[in-house]
Amino acid sequence: MSRPEPSRSFAGARPRLTIGLVNNMPDAALQTTERQFGDLLAEARPDFDIELRLFSFSNVQRGQRALAHMRGRYQNADALPQAGLDGLIVTGAEPRAADLADEPYWHEFYRLADWAEATSVPTVWSCLAAHAAVLHQAGVRRHRLGAKKSGVFAGELVGDDALLADAPAQIFTPHSRLNELREAELTSAGYRIITRSPAAGVDCFVRRGDALHIYFQGHPEYDADTLAREYLRDVGRFLRGEQTTHPATPAHYFDEETERALRALAARGERYRRPDFAGAYARAVERASILPLWRGFALHMLGGWLGEANRRPARASNLKSA
DSSP states (O other): OOOOOOOSOOTTSOOEEEEEEEOOOOHHHHHHHHHHHHHHHHHHOTTSEEEEEEEEOTTSOOOHHHHHHHTTTEEEGGGGGGSOOSEEEEOOOOOOSSSGGGSTTHHHHHHHHHHHHHTTOOEEEETHHHHHHHHHHHOOOOEEEEEEEEEEEEEEEOSOOGGGTTOOSSEEEEEEEEEEOOHHHHHHTTOEEEEEETTTEEEEEEEESSSEEEEESSOTTOOTTHHHHHHHHHHHHHHTTSSSSOOOOOBTTSOHHHHHHHHHHHHHHHHHOOGGGHHHHHHHHHTOOOOOTTHHHHHHHHHHHHHHHHTSOOOGGGGSOO
């Protein structure tokens, strides 16, 4: 049964939007991702009342603690057609398969993508979800990188899309990925590039039709310390023998003193490779000075997306299954 549809806005009232979040992040990042996107949406449009509703794929493996947290708070993605959403955000996931079509949640994902297309729900596709969306929508395949792309990269504005009006002059994007989409292949398939980085390639691109779709190869939602925590996770995996190469420090992210300390630790870690050495890395990272340089542009983009979602016609069609 669908719930009654609230009014978006009326004279003298604040606009009200219901945004769905399909959270595919691993257990350790599950709750953090909820908070990150919730905070980002609220800060992007403080003049709106935004309800964030949580969804998950049944084929994403979860541990008992994550399942206990999700119980009563998350709905299965099959419930999206009855949710009366004004917009949808789909997160990435830690890659498990070389081919996206071999990921355990692939069939659930493409049903979601088809539904979002058929019902014209404005959608944000983040990182791996962006790669999966363009593969399903247009057959654009990701390409494996020679090494993980991790860091904060300066970018440049591209084109004259309405989303770029009054955008910050300086833009930065955190990236944490093993694959990339290539600009020429995206533009040939009809996607419009919004930002690119000389060092990281395409940052953000869009597709406009009956609804606005935004695709981020990076992670605009990240906290200041998220890349640091991911780096420590990967260091731990290396020291325990779970991965063969020592991770590089995230580019353009740590202050110079922290960079020097981590380079020295990496040289020792590669020689000795003991799990108990992870604490030394953690102590070095704790002293780091990190500024979320990307926050202004992230707020600008999500604020523009929410504004366009609020100007859409009534969402009655969203209440029907595709």
